[in-house]
Amino acid sequence: MKEFTPADASLLELVDRLLHKGVVLAGEATISVAGVDLIYLGLNVVLAAVETLERAERRAS
Amino acid sequence: MSDELLYLYAIADAAASGAIVAARLTGIDGGRVAPVVEGRLLGATSVVPASEYDEAPLNEHLQDLDWLAPRAAAHQDVNGRLLEITGGIVPLAFGAIYRGPEGVRTLLEARATDFRERLADLDGRAEWIVSVERADDVPAAQSEALRQLEAEIADAPPGRAFLLGKRREDVLREERQLSDAVIAVEALEALEAGAERVYRETLIDDAALAAVARFSVLVDRSHEAALRDVVRGIERAASVRGYRIRLSGPWPAYRFGGLSLEGTLAG
Known part of the structure; x- marks a missing residue:
């Protein structure tokens, strides 16, 4: 059995864990990594943050 | 702004x-x-x-x-x-x-x-990733059907040997898919018995990738040694069939923190 810590994680593993998972709010986009593997990016959080921002800005105005 | x-x-x-x-x-x-x-x-x-x-x-x-x-x-x-x-x-x-x-x-x-x-x-818990992968350096066990086919190929004239060779490729692929599915289920069952929550991740469907199954596992920090024992047990059974196991952690709960509280299993 090979054991790794998160510090040893490959970029793909790291990105898969950090962008595909985590608290999911809505939506996602697909990008190509090095033209080989497809991974799914959690733009969801970005979109959700934008919604929150818009609400905050409406309140402020 | x-x-x-x-x-x-x-x-x-x-x-x-x-x-x-x-x-x-x-x-x-x-x-x-x-x-x-x-x-x-x-x-x-x-x-x-x-x-x-x-x-x-x-x-x-x-x-x-x-x-x-x-x-x-x-x-x-x-x-x-x-x-x-x-x-x-x-x-x-x-x-x-x-x-x-x-x-x-x-x-x-x-x-x-x-x-x-x-x-x-x-x-008090952390997330671990357990990956089951095909080990290129370990030959998969040879089935009786394959051994017979290979014996037939050795004795056949060229035209028939070619067709039997095609057949052999199909049988190999089918046996590998079956073997992958079996090892994935065995690993899942072993992990479910040893961990608090298990989530089977969806894999990219690509025959060239070594991963056969990947699981996110949530365990109490005090039970991490027990998880290692479970994973070693999975590997003992898997290695003789041409697979190896990777264990990665402890991770913050990226997977389980984002799941619905009821949903523990999917994929």
Whole structure:
């Protein structure tokens, strides 16, 4: 059995864990990594943050 | 509009606020990690420049791995340290960004009950990744059907040997798929017996990739040695059939922090 810590994680593993998972709010986009593997990016959080921002800005105005 | 934005790493119990300040963690692009407290929750944040992290530049950057790689690593470094400091966090996916602390407070207030339940669920636990992979250096066990086919091929005239060779490829592929499915189910059953929660991840459907199955596993920190024993047991059974096992952790609960509280199994 090979054991790794998160510090040893490959970029793909790291990105898969950090962008595909985590608290999911809505939506996602697909990008190509090095033209080989497809991974799914959690733009969801970005979109959700934008919604929150818009609400905050409406309140402020 | 401010030229600074607030990057949000994770949610934790507000009681950890002092410990987070004392730890003086360095976040993405060198920003100091600071708690934003609302009620009994906090958001761990650091300041990032709007020129890089506003919606348009961020979406552009997300497709640039040279830009993303060190920042994803920094995101995980912070969450890894927060996990050790607090004993339990709800980690956010990369790229949760707010105009300022008010946006973070709004989020914490709006989802307070949900976040508190998730934190209670994750407290004292960490996430591990168990991957079952084909080992190229270990030949898969040869079935009786294949041995017979190979004997027939050896004795057959060229035309028939060619057709039998095709047949052999089909049988090999089918046997490998069956063997993959069996090992995945055995690993799942062993993990379910040894871990608190198990989630079977969806894999990219690509025959060239070595991974046969991947599981996210949530275990109490005090049971990590027991998890290693379970994984070693899986490997003992798997290695003779041409597979190896990779164990990675402890991770903050990126998978389980984001799942619905009822949903433990899928995929």
